Amino acid sequence: MIDNKKTEKIKNRYNRISKLYDLVEKPMENMFSKHRKEMLKDAYGNVLEVGAGTGKNFKYYPGSVEVTAIDFSPKMVKIASEKAKYLNNIKDVLEMNAENMTFDDDTFDTVVTSCVFCSVPHPVKGLTEIRRVCKSGGKILLLEHVKSTKPVIGPLMDILNPIPLNIYGANINRNTIDNLRKAGFQNIFVEDLWLDILKLITIRNDK
Secondary structure, three states: OOOHHHHHHHHHHHHHHHHHHHHHHHHHHHHHHHHHHHHHOOOOOEEEEEOOOOOOOHHHOOOOOEEEEEEOOHHHHHHHHHHHOOOOOEEEEEEOOOOOOOOOOOOEEEEEEEOOOOOOOOHHHHHHHHHHHEEEEEEEEEEEEOOOOOOOHHHHHHHHOHHHHHHHOOOOOOOHHHHHHHOOOOEEEEEEEEOOOEEEEEEEEOO
8 A cells, every 4th residue: 555645755755855956966976977978878779867866967868869757746746857858768757656657658768766765665566657658678777876785784774774774765675676576577677886775677568
């Protein structure tokens, strides 16, 4: 059963931090930017970006694609929309919940997320929606941080998780690969980018 109160609570946290979000994330962005570029070079066709936030990915998309971006925080959407004005390949920036998208089945050639499924309140529901709106044989690209399987680091991430969760609704201990399998994905290719925490995940959406 979907807990709408939980969704609203996390949305409100992102609304609250929206104006400072890029500043707060700037130290990490020095590492993430190169991985965004590497991931997005493989995007093609009609692209959906889920959880676009403030539009950090926008400038890295190939000029040949047409991007629709969504986020459930209206204040984040407002910031991303301003960035999109200067980029011809960003078609729409929409306020929409990843867990309940209004797009038809099999709409997009590529679906992209970056550091999103740490904060989607009901991740399997959101991933199931991605599988639905992506075309059969389409591509799904995820840049995500997950819980480490290492014996010291993993439990430490569990202990520290309430800190980012209470600040802006992000979990550092999600098992995203397991959640992808629960959502029905099979052809999952994983590249470790930093320890076993930051991963580039590429999926062929076989239905």
